[in-house]
Amino acid sequence: MNEQSMTVRGRDRYKSGVMEYKRMGYWEPDYEPKDTDVIALFRVTPQNGVDPAEACAAVAGESSTATWTVVWTDRLTAAEKYRAKCYRADPVPNSPGSYFAYIAYDLDLFEPGSIANLSASIIGNVFGFKPLKALRLEDMRLPVAYVKTFQGPATGIVVERERLDKFGRPLLGATVKPKLGLSGRNYGRVVYEALKGGLDFTKDDENINSQPFMHWRERFLCCMEAVNRAQAATGEIKGTYLNVTAATMEDMYERAEFAHELGSNIVMIDLVIGYTAIQSMAKWARRNDMILHLHRAGHSTYTRQRSHGVSFRVIAKWMRLAGVDHIHAGTVVGKLEGDPNTTRGYYDICREDFNPTQLEHGIFFDQHWASLNKLMPVASGGIHAGQMHQLLDLLGEDVVLQFGGGTIGHPRGIQAGATANRVALEAMILARNEGRDYVHEGPEILAKAAQTCTPLREALEVWKDVTFNYESTDAPDFVPTPSVAG
């Protein structure tokens, strides 16, 4: 379907009335994207009877300069430059009626350093456009010229590790449970036990803000007592993600300032606060030497279904630009959605300086990050010590592994749960570095470590059979073809 341009040129282009998008200049199969163009890849599912090229052109049009009819005021502008151009459309493999549309946008269409502006265009009105049944933003290529207008992660993986003095292994965390109902004093108890037992971090849950059972100031004060006490008990830097999510920016700044004043090294926010608030907090975190954790609360409402919404890989790219330091990116083996290949793509987006095109991981473009700080992915939700070899293999070393239930639910208490996780992790790193086939020998390595660690033995016993094997709703559309070359 990638035939020639149908663009009408000259005076006829601006005759009053309605004209097909593909004839207005939004369908340009001969266009070669410039290095400075922003490129978006959409999965377009036209309504029955709508010409695919017209549907793809309409997406380009509605996400850039077009409106439903010809307007003469276009002629007052460099309109051809500002028109987004769909330059390629391919049928989606194994999905009749859907097309991957590649659309290029001139850099001048976007305000420097603003996710709000970028997203208002790319995922604005166009997602409600009637001639489409469904639309999904799958991936974006962000030109270096645009990447360089963003701050990027306030701290970054390397400096986070330097500040914490923790190298060579994943970091360990746990979300305090129950999520709701603990008083500040009881909450701090969980934090102290988990950190003293061997975790690096504990975490507020996304919906722990300031409720009748625990005012935020009370939580912050009790948590910092716990953090400092655990630090003195272990000689190791500890932290707790104090959630500063609140109703207004002023409230969030107030909470963040208080966390800072109390000596916390990290605060957290929820994705639902919005892109502008996230960027504001990232700037605040950079100014205040604070690590900024992002909980991706709400993302599954628009990332999970393949037909419509925004892929999480795009959200991950936006969040790396926006400047958070931690982002939940899936566990593969845990309780929440996460195909292994798709998840691998997210982790690469967070941690690499260059992402080569890898369709089997859902990465449609080469992406240069131009030395923007790296973003630490967080694996959280339904994982336990018995999976340590799989987690290390799938997720690598620069990741926070968060065992909430897998710490707090230990039969001999929270400290024992934390110790079990830490021992399992260190034993696995030791074995990996020794060159052992730790993925296959994982259970043996854990069993051996458990010989000198009762808490680990008990943890392995309790959770040995727990897995979450459900079919993924968001697997890549492309599978690798075996190479014929030796």
Added chain:
Amino acid sequence: MRITQGCFSFLPDLTDEQIQSQIQYCLKRGWAVNIEFTDDPHPRNTYWEMWGLPMFDLRDAAGIMKELADCRRVYGDRYIRICGFDSSHGWESVRISFIVNRPANEPGFDLKRQEAAGRKVRYSTHAYAADRPEGERYSS
């Protein structure tokens, strides 16, 4: 108590064979290996004393094990750690760090609290060992 800084503090103390294997892992990746020692275990004490310069061009862990043995002979009553430095672009920092020697007795830390306005507390962590002068903290 046992301070739990570094990559392997929750495991039983590493044997020389295990240490050598970890060093070999660093060398295989082209990291420079450094030996550092201290008698101030404060968690924010970043700059431990260096036992010579990082060993940039070594291929064999045996040479570093010999340096470690020498370091232990002189400073065997203190903390000694091995660090691997990765100079590749985008990292340019420590990649792994683990303790390979500890004092016989680790007295731990005192958490000092200074009560401030409201319910605020100013915390400071003080190593009991640091009550004595540098160099005399762990030797009897």
